[in-house]
Amino acid sequence: MRLFSARGRRTSGRFSMGTLRAAAILGGFFTLTVPLMPVQAALLRVSPRGARQFPNWYHRQVCRLLGVRLHIEGEISPDRPVLVVANHTSWLDIPVLSAVAPLSFVAKKDVARWPFVSTLAKLQRTVFVDRERRSAVGETTNEMTARLAAGDAVVLFAEGTSSDGNRVLPFKTSLFAAAKPPARAGERPSAQAGSDVVVQTLSLVYTRLHGVPINRAARPLVGWYGDMEMQSHAWALLKAGPLDVSIRIGAPIPLEAFADRKDLARRSEDEIRRNVVQILRSYPRDAEIAVTRPAGGFAAASASGGRSVFR
Incomplete structure (x- = not known):
């Protein structure tokens, strides 16, 4: 009975510490966010440059508050408009x-209809896509073209949904239509979004929790996908502890270089898939890894002497 009680107290203590951590982070988040x-909103009206830069500073503070440590290879081109093509694991990807x-x-x-989240998204100048209406593609194309022409860096989650973090889902080519629409008669392809626009891939993997490597079974703690309910998932993740995330950014390639x-x-899919495999397996960036894009299901990827991490 004494052993059971001790275990019970230890379990209760862990639970309480996790709950206190989550509550403190949540309180700190609203204390930071609401006044800002x-x-x-004011920067959006008076300073387009400030409205682009300020969320970057703000989200660095949010990551510190959450205990998320960023390990970044490469950089987003600061002096050119960039289409950033990324894989997608969690709601946490946005602040990261x-x-x-x-x-x-x-x-x-x-x-755009989610309470509070929609306000934050609009303040960060999110481009909303209506995937149910084909006619909306033209509207999105015009908005993305305008953003890129203004020198913005715009992120496209090319899988069209989030995953459990153990794999990269097949990219949906339809999502690229706004960034790379078919050329109209007599128009050069590069004229649609500006010849100075570049494409950079961004590969993101959550690698450690409390400094301990996250294995395949534990990775869904971070991944938010399927029919997971956002509030309960966020609360569990806030309770869990500090995270490390590895981010690998590809070299800039002119948009007009793509057919x-x-x-x-x-x-883009091939490069991101290869990078994700390398990060998951702790391989260096130049490691030779054969990656096969899926015909419809999950990917199969192999490295010399290893098993598929996508099976």
Whole structure:
């Protein structure tokens, strides 16, 4: 009975510490965020440059508050408009990527209806996409073209949804239509978004929790996908402890170097898939890894002497 009681007390203590941690982070988040929302709203009206830069500073503070440590290889080009193509694991990707560089995002229209989150997304100048209406592609294309012409860096989550973090889902070529629409008669392809636009891949993997490597079974603690409920998932993740995330940014490639949206999707997917495998297996960036894109299911990827991490 004494042993049982001791174990019970230890379990209760761990639970209490996790709950206190989550409550403290949540309180700190709202204390930081609410007073700064009018600041960003004002910047949107009077200083476009400030409105791009301020969320980057803000999200670095959010990551510190959450205990998220960023390990970044490469950088987003600071002096050119950039289409950033990224894999997507969790709602946590938004503050993490926003802490890397001044970025805005392409999101499904449903996000514009989420309480509080929609306000934050709009303040960060999110481009909302209505995937149910084909006619909306033209509107999105115009908005993305305008953003890129203004020198913005815009993030596209090319899988179209989030995953458990153990794999990269097949990229949806339709999502690239706004960035790389078919050329109209007599128009050069590069004229649609500006010949100075570059594409950079961004590969993101959550690697450690409390300094301990996250294994395949534990990775869904961070991944938010399927029918997971956001509030309960966020609360569990806040209770869990500090995280390490590895981010690998690819070299800039001119948008006009891609033949069409399918070429852009294919080459970006291959690079991100290879980087994710390397990070998951702690391989160096130049390690030779054969990656096979899936025909419809999950990917199969192999490294010399190893098993598939996507099986």
